[in-house]
Every structure is written in structure tokens, then in C-alpha cells.
Amino acid sequence: xxxxxxxxxxxxxxxxxxxxxxxxxxxxxxxxxxxxxxxxxxxxxxxxxxxxxxxxxxxxxxxxxxxxxxxxxxxxxxxxxxxxxxxxxxxxx
Numbered sequence: 772x773x774x775x776x777x778x779x780x781x782x783x784x785x786x787x788x789x790x791x792x793x794x795x796x797x798x799x800x801x802x803x804x805x806x807x808x809x810x811x812x813x814x815x816x817x818x819x820x821x822x823x824x825x826x827x828x829x830x831x832x833x834x835x836x837x838x839x840x841x842x843x844x845x846x847x848x849x850x851x852x853x854x855x856x857x858x859x860x861x862x863x864x
Contacts, residue, residue, distance in 0.1 A: 776834050785834060785843070786811065793825035796834070801847040815847060822846070 773794070776785040786797045803812045813820070823846045826832055832839050844851045 778835065788813075790820075790825065793827065794831075795820070795823055795825055796832070796843050798844050798847055798849055798851075800844075800849055800852070813847075819846070 773789045774787040775783050776787065776796070778784045783799050785799060786802050788795045788797055797813055801813055801815065803814065804810075805812065824832075824842065834840070840851045
């Protein structure tokens with residue numbers, strides 16, 4: 772993991788992975804964390820991962836754009852959640 776993308780309400784929406792100089796957006800829901808080993812696992816076949824849209828530090832996508840969200844989530848076999856229905860993070864009202 773190289774970075775996180777937080778939405779306008781302070782919720783983590785994506786994890787950013789650097790894959791040989793190309794950045795890959797991973798939905799938070801597609802990651803499984805092992806805090807004991809300090810690793811995150813993305814349960815996706817390598818061939819599928821290689822087909823997910825990438826970008827560089829020179830040109831970031833608009834993470835909140837509905838079409839981008841849908842494309843990224845579907846790449847991982849997920850459906851984007853409605854933002855209004857997200858639970859607040861710990862410590863937030």
C-alpha cells in the first residue's frame with residue numbers, strides 16, 4: 772500500500788498500490804488486513820489485477836466521479852456502496 776483515498780466525509784474509500792510505477796486503485800472493501808503480520812491482501816487473480824485501469828503520479832483520476840467508482844468496483848467484482856449509508860469511523864459522531 773502506498774496511500775489511501777478518503778472521501779469528503781472522512782471515510783477511507785480506496786487503497787492505492789504502486790505496481791511497477793503504475794498506481795492501482797483498490798476499493799477498501801476489496802482488501803483484507805492482517806494486523807498481526809502488518810499486511811493487506813487483495814483477493815483477486817493476478818491476471819485480473821493486471822487489467823485494472825492504472826495511472827501515474829502525473830495524472831490522477833477523479834476518484835469521486837461516479838463512472839470511475841463503478842469501473843473500479845466492478846473490476847474487483849464489487850458494487851459501489853451508497854456513501855450516505857456508510858458507518859462513521861471510530862471516534863466520530
